[in-house]
Amino acid sequence: MSDTTFRKAICAALEEELERDERVLFFGEDVAAAGGVFAVTPGLYERFGPGRVFDTPISELALAGAAFGSAVVGKRPVFEVMFGDFLILAMDSLVNQAAKFWYISNEQAPVPLTVRCAVGAGGRFGAIHSQTPTPWLLGVPGIKIVAPSTPADAKGLLKSAIRDDNPVVVLEHKRLYSISGPEGDGTVPIGEANVVREGSDITIVAAMRGVHDALAAAETLAGDGIEAEVIDLRTLRPIDERTVLESVAKTNRVVMYDEGPELGGWARGLLGAVAERGLEDIDDSWVIASGELPIPYSPTLEDDFLPSAERLADEIRARVKAPARA
Amino acid sequence: MSAVETATTVDAVAGDWQPTADELAGGLRTMLLLRRFEEEMQRLFLRGEIHGTVHLYIGQEAVSAGVCSALEAGDWVAATYRGHGAALAQGSDPEALAAELLGRRTGTCGGRAGSMNIVDLDHGLVGCFGIVGGSIAAATGAALGCRGGDRVAVAFFGDGATNQAYFHECLNFAKVLELPVLFVCENNLYGEFTPLAQSTAGADIAGRARVFDIPAARVDGNRWEVVAAAARAAVARMRAGEGPQFIEALTYRHLGHSKSDAGRYRPPEEVEAWLARDPIDQLRATLADDERADAIDAEVGGELTAAVERALAAPFPDPAVDRATEYAP
Ligand SMILES: Cc1ncc(C[n+]2csc(CCOP(=O)(O)OP(=O)(O)O)c2C)c(N)n1
Numbered sequence: 001m002s003d004t005t006f007r008k009a010i011c012a013a014l015e016e017e018l019e020r021d022e023r024v025l026f027f028g029e030d031v032a033a034a035g036g037v038f039a040v041t042p043g044l045y046e047r048f049g050p051g052r053v054f055d056t057p058i059s060e061l062a063l064a065g066a067a068f069g070s071a072v073v074g075k076r077p078v079f080e081v082m083f084g085d086f087l088i089l090a091m092d093s094l095v096n097q098a099a100k101f102w103y104i105s106n107e108q109a110p111v112p113l114t115v116r117c118a119v120g121a122g123g124r125f126g127a128i129h130s131q132t133p134t135p136w137l138l139g140v141p142g143i144k145i146v147a148p149s150t151p152a153d154a155k156g157l158l159k160s161a162i163r164d165d166n167p168v169v170v171l172e173h174k175r176l177y178s179i180s181g182p183e184g185d186g187t188v189p190i191g192e193a194n195v196v197r198e199g200s201d202i203t204i205v206a207a208m209r210g211v212h213d214a215l216a217a218a219e220t221l222a223g224d225g226i227e228a229e230v231i232d233l234r235t236l237r238p239i240d241e242r243t244v245l246e247s248v249a250k251t252n253r254v255v256m257y258d259e260g261p262e263l264g265g266w267a268r269g270l271l272g273a274v275a276e277r278g279l280e281d282i283d284d285s286w287v288i289a290s291g292e293l294p295i296p297y298s299p300t301l302e303d304d305f306l307p308s309a310e311r312l313a314d315e316i317r318a319r320v321k322a323p324a325r326a
Numbered sequence: 327m328s329a330v331e332t333a334t335t336v337d338a339v340a341g342d343w344q345p346t347a348d349e350l351a352g353g354l355r356t357m358l359l360l361r362r363f364e365e366e367m368q369r370l371f372l373r374g375e376i377h378g379t380v381h382l383y384i385g386q387e388a389v390s391a392g393v394c395s396a397l398e399a400g401d402w403v404a405a406t407y408r409g410h411g412a413a414l415a416q417g418s419d420p421e422a423l424a425a426e427l428l429g430r431r432t433g434t435c436g437g438r439a440g441s442m443n444i445v446d447l448d449h450g451l452v453g454c455f456g457i458v459g460g461s462i463a464a465a466t467g468a469a470l471g472c473r474g475g476d477r478v479a480v481a482f483f484g485d486g487a488t489n490q491a492y493f494h495e496c497l498n499f500a501k502v503l504e505l506p507v508l509f510v511c512e513n514n515l516y517g518e519f520t521p522l523a524q525s526t527a528g529a530d531i532a533g534r535a536r537v538f539d540i541p542a543a544r545v546d547g548n549r550w551e552v553v554a555a556a557a558r559a560a561v562a563r564m565r566a567g568e569g570p571q572f573i574e575a576l577t578y579r580h581l582g583h584s585k586s587d588a589g590r591y592r593p594p595e596e597v598e599a600w601l602a603r604d605p606i607d608q609l610r611a612t613l614a615d616d617e618r619a620d621a622i623d624a625e626v627g628g629e630l631t632a633a634v635e636r637a638l639a640a641p642f643p644d645p646a647v648d649r650a651t652e653y654a655p
């Protein structure tokens with residue numbers, strides 16, 4: 001498989017699924033004629049036409065509601081919410097309609113909808129164009145959240161999301177759109193984490209852009225004789241606790257590394273699960289996340305606010321110190 | 327567009343105000359300030375001094391300059407991510423605004439907000455809102471806070487925002503409560519890359535307000551004196567307790583939606599026709615005093631250059647010193 005970019009991999013997944021299943025629809029603000037404000041979806045409108053791929057008014061609640069209603073009657077809608085920050089305008093339909101329908105209808109019909117959104121900070125976009133909506137969604141039973149870090153996972157997880165019979169939110173970190181990597185083939189299962197680097201001294205758990213920071217930190221630490229294992233969660237709900245517990249059983253130390261706020265994020269929750277189910281394996285465990293503030297605009301403030309590979313490496317070095325080598 | 331008439335002269339707008347030469351010159355000064363400021367910001371963005379993104383107001387100056395000329399101290403304004411114009415028209419300090427966009431500690435919000443989210447309560451700016459439609463709610467709320475007094479609030483928003491729940495809920499809410507809020511839709515014919523007609527059923531924005539029984543005028547938003555006259559009339563009605571008012575101002579952004587947009591989706595003839603109707607050129611023609619106009623332009627330009635220089639010389643916030651607190655004490 002040749003290399004591709006993250007954004008092209010997403011477009012390829014949409015194209016393949018639109019081709020494969022005529023029930024699939026794709027819509028959003030400026031996604032069709034213009035090909036998306038992040039240039040992720042060019043060509044789909046031309047290829048599949050306005051019946052399958054179309055631009056919408058700036059009406060996020062209507063987008064989510066239309067996706068929900070059409071999913072219940074048999075379509076497989078995919079819609080884009082341009083920035084994850086705007087998902088909040090779509091939340092009523094997503095949370096009170098889509099996420100609950102399967103259960104409260106006594107399983108009369110599934111809700112196979114997918115929502116894609118660009119998330120993440122570091123681009124100097126300020127407080128309302130930089131958030132990652134994970135904490136808003138984690139407490140909603142019925143919703144799945146996928147969070148790829150590579151082009152291959154972006155493609156495979158989006159394909160799985162579209163084929164999944166539940167509402168799935170696909171988080172696309174803005175600062176990954178231009179990275180390259182193998183395109184990958186087929187689907188990537190939702191709910192399965194990936195051990196992307198093996199190590200015996202500490203487990204770093206991360207997602208999306210955080211995985212790249214974790215790998216960079218692991219490289220630095222290797223120079224100091226510390227071998228970090230890096231887990232790419234890939235799905236944030238339902239979260240793959242088993243892979244994390246297996247790793248911690250081996251390394252006995254774990255740090256959860258997340259870009260979002262510590263309170264309400266996946267990191268604390270996962271740490272709780274590790275404490276509950278793997279306590280005897282833990283010598284040390286902590287969370288590195290961002291502070292409890294809105295995301296600042298100014299470069300000096302934003303850089304200080306966000307966790308970094310350097311901080312991750314420094315904290316691990318300070319806490320792991322000289323590991324006893326067998 | 328529907329059968330609704332667009333007012334293109336002061337006389338066509340209800341009210342008895344006729345601008346004096348000094349008022350026209352004042353309007354021109356404000357518009358030139360807005361224009362030259364945005365030109366500076368565009369340069370700074372291209373030089374990499376301004377980060378993220380920036381939405382410029384060039385071409386639409388007559389709208390906020392006209393509307394804000396009808397306001398008094400104590401009135402409130404809420405605007406959008408394309409809000410530098412409204413901020414300056416309210417009297418926000420250009421140096422602080424530039425410093426904010428540059429991410430400096432001396433910025434209007436200490437560098438925390440950036441271009442899309444400016445707040446300047448001292449100058450009656452409730453805020454610029456990065457969410458399409460957000461300004462409509464903020465101004466509705468500010469008007470609720472003004473109820474019973476003689477202060478009013480103004481919401482600036484785009485044509486695209488009229489498809490948001492915020493728009494429909496707030497117009498209804500404001501009318502039911504008879505709040506003193508002036509809704510000003512800056513109809514620049516596009517929301518990002520999508521033409522109005524493709525996103526907005528009926529394509530009659532003033533008509534949407536009339537459905538809520540809110541008096542609505544559609545005006546030539548490239549003529550400062552027409553916008554100013556319509557705003558004066560609307561503000562007078564609000565101060566007289568007549569409840570919410572609506573102005574649809576037809577205008578055009580000269581540049582792309584934001585920094586990365588070259589605006590290729592717009593037919594060149596359309597762009598040219600609007601450039602020929604530049605609001606600043608038109609007001610200069612109305613003022614008919616080139617010497618005075620040139621002097622104002624030179625003065626504004628000089629002030630801005632100095633302000634931008636000072637802003638550039640200011641320090642960035644130091645996270646070790648400029649500590650933030652999560653909650654108000
Ligand atoms: C809720 C929400 N959806 C989408 C966006 C992205 N966006 C920013 S500006 C814009 C277009 C708005 O068009 P309009 O209301 O006409 O205002 P204009 O930009 O033309 O001044 C869009 C879609 C946003 N900021 N907020």
Ligand SMILES: [Mg+2]
Binds near residue numbers: 513515
């Ligand atoms: Mg517009």
